[in-house]
Amino acid sequence: MCMVPNDFHFTDNLIALVREGLIPEEMLDNPVRRILRLKHRLGLFEQPMPDPSLIDEIGREDANALSLQAARESLVLLKNNGILPLSQKGKILLTGPGCHSLAALHGSWSYTWQGADEKAYPPSLDTILEAFNAGHGRDNVLWARGAQWDGSTDFDYAIRKAQNADAVVCVLAEEPSTETPGNISDLAMPQNQLRLVRSLATGKPLILVLLENRPRLITEVAGLCHAIIYAGQPGPHGGAALYELLTGRLNPSGRLPFTYPRSPHNLLPYDHKHSDTIGRDAETPGFHPLYAFGHGLSFTSFEYDNLKVPAAPLAQTDRLAISVEVTNTGQRRGIETIHLYVRDLFASVTPPVKRLRAFTRAELGPGERRTIKIELPISDLAFFGPENYPIVEPGEFEVMIGNQTARIAVE
Known part of the structure; x- marks a missing residue:
């Protein structure tokens, strides 16, 4: 199967191999026959293109409501030292590469393959910053970039802004990607983002929000944060759902769908063998994740x-x-x-x-x-x-x- 839409090297080479006799034509007949039968059952020979009237189904009010509910249920409160929910009247500083990025909310296989092109997203969608402005009032929301995907930083500006805030929400995010372009050699969250968290750990309430498609390591800063929320890539209404959670309008109910590792060389799943729970010594324990599979806090008990x-x-x-x-x-x-x-x-x-x-x-x-x-x-x-x-x-x-x-x- 070839999934590349605009590159015909695969089909050109396949035809050449058949003509050279290296691939029997009969070998292709069965898979082609299955595809044609499926198309026939789906009526694609009679109506090969979608019904144009179905475009009105996109963006319906009930579909948006369902998307918002999905975002609410996907949020996982990993840590809360009693700081959440926040007051609905105080000033909030938003900082980090994820707070003003639609790409960070959607991830790959959304509006584009990699999902990183901000221009591909409809202008009607809100980033986290825009959702907080709408819910909390623009005068009560401060913003500083702090750190960006290109490695740049502006810690001093973020620290100055934090002095005027009642709480700091640091939105860390990995750049959207999938398949081979998304391969990485280090699970750690990029260092400029971790340094941003450390620079903002001044005693004020510090809430960490994670926008990521895998568990990027945050162990070195987790202890500095009063609350941590794993948001994954919650989609077009993720910003609104996050604001509801932080201010208590939403009682979180999400649970981690994987084991969140503490260190890069201890990636055991929750269903490991008993012998994997035994470590060499106190400094080298066995199964010891940062957050366990199925973990998730609530505002009740x-x-x-x-x-x-x-x-x-x-x-x-x-x-x-x-x-x-x-x-x-x-x-x-x-x-x-x-x-x-x-x-x-x-x-x-x-x-x-x-x-x-x-x-x-x-x-x-x-x-x-x-x-x-x-x-x-x-x-x-x-x-x-x-x-x-x-x-x-x-x-x-x-x-x-x-x-x-x-x-x-x-x-």
Whole structure:
């Protein structure tokens, strides 16, 4: 398959190879036939171009509302030393390469392949700076570039601006990219951006926002920040969603979809082997991420209890029914994501310490308590065995939800 749209070297060379007899023409017949059949089923021979009237579907009000909601749910509050939410009246300094960039919000495969061309984005979209101006008032929002993708810096100006702010929001961002142009040899966030954070760590509330398509290392500055938000690349309404979170209009509910590493040579996933948890010494620990897979804070708190699992052994054709009590013990309504992990205690292939087998979400008001039920087939406990195909071996399994654990047996 060739995915390059404007370069015909692949097709020209393929035709030449067929004519030279190096590739049999029959070898191409089957894949071409599959493509033509699919086009026929899709009606592309009768209507090869899109219906022009469908252009009115782009940018509809309900589509924008859904995009905003997706951005809200994607934001992950990694750290909060009680500084968030911010006052809706104080002055905020925005600084860093991500605060006035649509490319940083969208990333690659958006309006262009790499996503880095600012001119390609519609002028109607708001950067984070513009969204904060609209929500917080232009007079209450200060801005300093601080550091840019080209390596340039202006720390002195950012520090002077910070003196007049009640809180500093530092928006670090990696330049959008994908495929080979996005390959890097160092996961660390660029040094000029890390130096910007250090220069702004003067005691005022310092909130770090991360716009990135992978976990760029921030360990050396994480301890300097009062709050950290992983925003990924939240799209056209990411700025509005971030403003809602910082000022408390949004109670965050996002969870990390990967393990955020602490160091460049410790990239273990959450479902590692038990032996990977053991380090050489205190200075060289085993599995020790900066933030764990599934981590995410809220402006309220939740407690788990009364985990119930079947007492009798289960057959491999059965379904596993689990229930647990979840209580909102805080003062705000919030959404909790309930993760169901399972650990195989003994297996013919070294089992991971845990694997996420199911999850669900529950929205609870202050003091509200709810029984959450999760059901999954025993086949979901399968792993790839010595013969390299999925199997479920009889034995004991540990079920984990929050701080609750219980054991089940499979025959």
